[in-house]
Amino acid sequence: MAGNTSAHRSAGSGVVERVLALLSAFDERHRRLTLTELAGRADLPVPTTHRLVGQLVQGGALVRQADGAYVVGRRLWDVGLLAPVQTGLREVAAPFLADVHAATLATVHLAIRDGDRALYLDRLSGRASVPVVSTVGSRLPLHTTGVGKVLLAHAPGEVRKAALATLTRATPHTITHPTRLQDQLRRVVREGYATTVEEMTLGACSVAVPVRLGGLGEGDVVAAVGAVVPSLRRDRARLVTALQVAAQGIGRSLVR
Amino acid sequence: MAGNTSAHRSAGSGVVERVLALLSAFDERHRRLTLTELAGRADLPVPTTHRLVGQLVQGGALVRQADGAYVVGRRLWDVGLLAPVQTGLREVAAPFLADVHAATLATVHLAIRDGDRALYLDRLSGRASVPVVSTVGSRLPLHTTGVGKVLLAHAPGEVRKAALATLTRATPHTITHPTRLQDQLRRVVREGYATTVEEMTLGACSVAVPVRLGGLGEGDVVAAVGAVVPSLRRDRARLVTALQVAAQGIGRSLVR
């Protein structure tokens, strides 16, 4: 039951490490990479990259497009979907998210905290033309998003401290002053929901509430659900209510 | 602009090939595998598997659970989501699928044909307790599912011929008689929708319609949308209408 407990070389000079480095060279902002970019981002010599990538293409893990650029292949898509990334949470939450979406027509998100980022597990995009940067699998800063603020407000002290120390700016409205954000986070805990106003993307506002194990009350905060809309003027109360209903439903279903 | 045109060894004895074999050992029915299972399914010696898998775990591509079993890791989930698997189609279709779901409360599917299978690109699960086997990334037979029948009815002749030659049985209601299925497929083309009655799963019926490039009319069939419900008695007409509206909307949006 112990298992694979080799001290092993931690160095990154094995083929496996290199392959993983190549795969990790892709991210949301780099879905298409040329050979040289790939080599650069994985920190490998070009000929080596060429050979490895060739094999990955042959195996269907990558695909080479007509113009020579490489993209992630369907084979990896298949395998990736099998990862038990909060499968339970996502399955349980899906219908509740759909309810919120149906009732509000907003873009609805389910996110958890992954280190110092909000990891988006699911998204239902609204029809309204609100600019939304997140997709499933995105990781966005905690202090610029609705779900992020909720998750941050309920994160352990050291996470919060670290986050407050590095408040990067995304738009002119991003809150970069630690004290001001800290005040907001206290309010988030007290009032039970968070909002953002064009802090991540111009033209997009959001509301989010925590999902607590067992529903309302003092259960651990395991996730957050949020909605993105063009403006909060009209709908804040309505959205908060809808999200809270969904969050309670999700939390209650999780225990069972 | 040519590129990676090496004849190369097609044999499967490189580290890359082995790694891919290990990853492909996972599928929907085998999300958790022990070392020995992994070795068996990838056709590799156990010690070799042990070493490679150890490195994959170290790189976060796999995760070893407390009981020793391996599952796909979050790192691969991340990368897999970046695959351009019909990204355009999925994004365009999402809001329309949500509409159908909201209107019918049924489980709604978007699928394309991938060889001799229906590949499920998206799913909105209904609240009703209908047994549904498909998840995003599933591949199911073409002749046992609603979306599959639609895709098969509009597939090239040779695909249809091959499919009719191997009608595997999933339930007592599965249609395994070629002539009978062929008649049904003709009707699907004529009437514009397909149905199944407990042919894939007992207790589940489905309706599906084609998505044509440009909407209604003679555009190529590029996908199918379908709904799963406990029974067709009450809702058939309503479902067909809802699905057709969505399919037209998707098809029209695809061209723009």
Add this chain to the structure above:
DNA sequence: GCTAGGCTTCCGCTCAGCGGAAGCAGTGCT
């Protein structure tokens, strides 16, 4: 205690992998 099955470690051989260097397009500038 004994057996069986599966996991882990060892270790010496060898061949797959390596990557510098050179060749080969395309492209843009003069």
Add this chain to the structure above:
DNA sequence: AGCACTGCTTCCGCTGAGCGGAAGCCTAGC
């Protein structure tokens, strides 16, 4: 046209990373 430049591809001889049989280890079951 000529030239410079950038990025992709191929070559090839050296070498150490990978290999996997064998042995050891641990747990579970009898």
